[in-house]
Amino acid sequence: MDIFFEQYFDLTVMRDSFGKVLLGFWMTIQLSLISGALATVWGLMLALCRSSRSWVLTPLRLAAIAYIDVFRGIPLLLVVLLISGSLPFIPVLPEWVRAPTLFGQPDIYWFGIAALTITYGAYLAEVFRAGLDAVPAGQTEAARSLGMSHRRTLRHVVLPQAVRTVVPPLLNDFIALMKDTSLVQVVGIVEVVRAGREIQGETFNSSALTLGALMFLVVTLPLARIVDRYLNVHQRARRRALA
Amino acid sequence: MTHEPKLRVTGLHKSFGPSRVLCGVDLEVPAGAVVSIIGPSGSGKSTLLRCVNRLEEADSGEIFLDGACITRLRGKSLDAVRRRIGMVFQQFNLFPHRTVLDNVTLAQRVVSGTPPAEAAERARALLARVGLQEKADEHPARLSGGQQQRVAIARALAMEPEVMLFDEVTSALDPELVTDVLDVMRRLAEGGMTMVVVTHEMSFARDVSDDVLFMDGGVVVERGDPATVFTDPSHERTRRFLDRVLRP
Numbered sequence: 297m298d299i300f301f302e303q304y305f306d307l308t309v310m311r312d313s314f315g316k317v318l319l320g321f322w323m324t325i326q327l328s329l330i331s332g333a334l335a336t337v338w339g340l341m342l343a344l345c346r347s348s349r350s351w352v353l354t355p356l357r358l359a360a361i362a363y364i365d366v367f368r369g370i371p372l373l374l375v376v377l378l379i380s381g382s383l384p385f386i387p388v389l390p391e392w393v394r395a396p397t398l399f400g401q402p403d404i405y406w407f408g409i410a411a412l413t414i415t416y417g418a419y420l421a422e423v424f425r426a427g428l429d430a431v432p433a434g435q436t437e438a439a440r441s442l443g444m445s446h447r448r449t450l451r452h453v454v455l456p457q458a459v460r461t462v463v464p465p466l467l468n469d470f471i472a473l474m475k476d477t478s479l480v481q482v483v484g485i486v487e488v489v490r491a492g493r494e495i496q497g498e499t500f501n502s503s504a505l506t507l508g509a510l511m512f513l514v515v516t517l518p519l520a521r522i523v524d525r526y527l528n529v530h531q532r533a534r535r536r537a538l539a
Numbered sequence: 540m541t542h543e544p545k546l547r548v549t550g551l552h553k554s555f556g557p558s559r560v561l562c563g564v565d566l567e568v569p570a571g572a573v574v575s576i577i578g579p580s581g582s583g584k585s586t587l588l589r590c591v592n593r594l595e596e597a598d599s600g601e602i603f604l605d606g607a608c609i610t611r612l613r614g615k616s617l618d619a620v621r622r623r624i625g626m627v628f629q630q631f632n633l634f635p636h637r638t639v640l641d642n643v644t645l646a647q648r649v650v651s652g653t654p655p656a657e658a659a660e661r662a663r664a665l666l667a668r669v670g671l672q673e674k675a676d677e678h679p680a681r682l683s684g685g686q687q688q689r690v691a692i693a694r695a696l697a698m699e700p701e702v703m704l705f706d707e708v709t710s711a712l713d714p715e716l717v718t719d720v721l722d723v724m725r726r727l728a729e730g731g732m733t734m735v736v737v738t739h740e741m742s743f744a745r746d747v748s749d750d751v752l753f754m755d756g757g758v759v760v761e762r763g764d765p766a767t768v769f770t771d772p773s774h775e776r777t778r779r780f781l782d783r784v785l786r787p
């Protein structure tokens with residue numbers, strides 16, 4: 297029993313590896329925040345393209361649908377490999393695409409972020425689309441009948457209402473994204489899981505990984521509670537509105 | 540000499556897939572007149588109103604506002620024309636994320652660029668007109684249906700429309716809340732507003748309208764002054780419809 301406990305909760309290992317694991321977790325946070333923000337913007341753009349009704353935008357709508365279907369249907373790991381293992385070897389691409397070094401970060405950092413953004417953009421597009429669809433058509437009609445343009449109707453009437461229904465699933469997807477950052481370690485980014493694994497390889501003890509898990513929970517548990525709270529408050533508000 | 544009516548619709552056709560909803564509808568609304576449209580469910584009344592402010596595209600036929608054809612306007616000029624046509628819906632369609640005051644000021648501010656203070660001042664005056672000045676800072680969800688509908692009327696009036704379209708605006712209301720809304724509409728009519736009112740409130744149609752249209756199956760079956768249509772309709776279909784809705 298003790299042996300079992302020590303394999304996962306060796307305090308000495310945890311203490312010795314704390315700095316390294318925390319550094320890895322900081323990388324996890326960076327990857328999550330940057331690709332989370334980019335995927336939100338990208339997903340919203342995709343959703344707006346997909347929800348467009350005008351026939352002029354039909355090619356754009358079809359492209360958005362194809363994109364969303366494809367990237368929801370293939371594994372993130374595959375996307376990571378397709379980017380990092382290919383772009384550097386395509387000489388026609390400009391230097392900043394083949395070997396991006398923005399803000400002094402290595403190319404693998406940006407490849408990881410690109411893969412997460414590309415894949416989660418597709419997931420978030422579906423979240424946003426559901427949010428846009430949940431706003432009753434009567435809202436748009438009321439706004440348009442007042443002479444508001446399509447764009448202003450979106451901005452002042454539809455999006456503010458869509459955002460409310462979208463917050464809980466958005467946070468859920470953000471939790472998922474944060475966990476999936478561990479996949480980009482295959483290209484050599486030392487985030488929290490990779491850091492823990494390296495220590496596991498040196499010490500034959502898993503406590504550094506346990507420590508990583510705890511760090512994840514410090515962020516993901518409160519987020520999960522926020523989602524719950526949000527859903528409860530809104531359900532109560534909705535029930536009151538219907539009563 | 541003939542005066543061009545405020546609103547004129549000629550030969551309007553509209554189908555949804557195989558179902559032909561409007562089959563050649565003509566409508567004339569002189570400035571300052573109130574025209575009521577009655578008829579059984581599914582006869583195309585809502586579709587007609589929705590075609591007038593282009594929420595629905597007619598398949599053929601023309602719509603004229605002050606003699607100018609608006610049937611094929613697009614983009615900015617369509618938005619501009621919609622400002623001149625107010626619409627009130629059966630389901631109110633207030634913006635739930637905005638206060639009552641914001642509901643009334645929003646379009647003025649973002650469309651006409653009215654300064655917020657001026658928009659708010661006008662909104663408060665309009666809310667007073669519909670008897671809701673003290674609800675300005677509430678959210679719509681906290682209002683009764685009748686109050687919400689009166690806010691919706693104030694919201695439409697805020698754009699200073701030349702024509703108001705009402706689509707069964709009291710049908711979703713509890714009976715005791717109907718009167719307040721009808722009173723607002725009656726006063727609006729007395730004030731000289733040009734109005735097209737789709738309604739199941741036969742007493743309103745009889746007392747307030749200058750003209751009554753009876754629609755059935757996508758066509759206008761009968762039109763005339765309310766006294767004639769209600770007491771001595773010339774078509775059997777009108778008679779049967781009135782018998783059914785007027786019998787207590």
Ligand SMILES: Nc1ncnc2c1ncn2[C@@H]1O[C@H](COP(=O)(O)OP(=O)(O)OP(=O)(O)O)[C@@H](O)[C@H]1O
Binds near residue numbers: 555578585586587
């Ligand atoms: N967007 C739509 N798609 C398909 N069919 C529609 C659509 N809108 C209306 N219809 C059909 O058109 C017909 C007329 O509808 P409309 O709403 O104009 O009738 P109405 O006279 O307003 O009836 P009510 O008194 O019930 O409101 C109905 O049969 C309806 O099912």
Ligand SMILES: [Mg+2]
Binds near residue numbers: 707
């Ligand atoms: Mg209707």
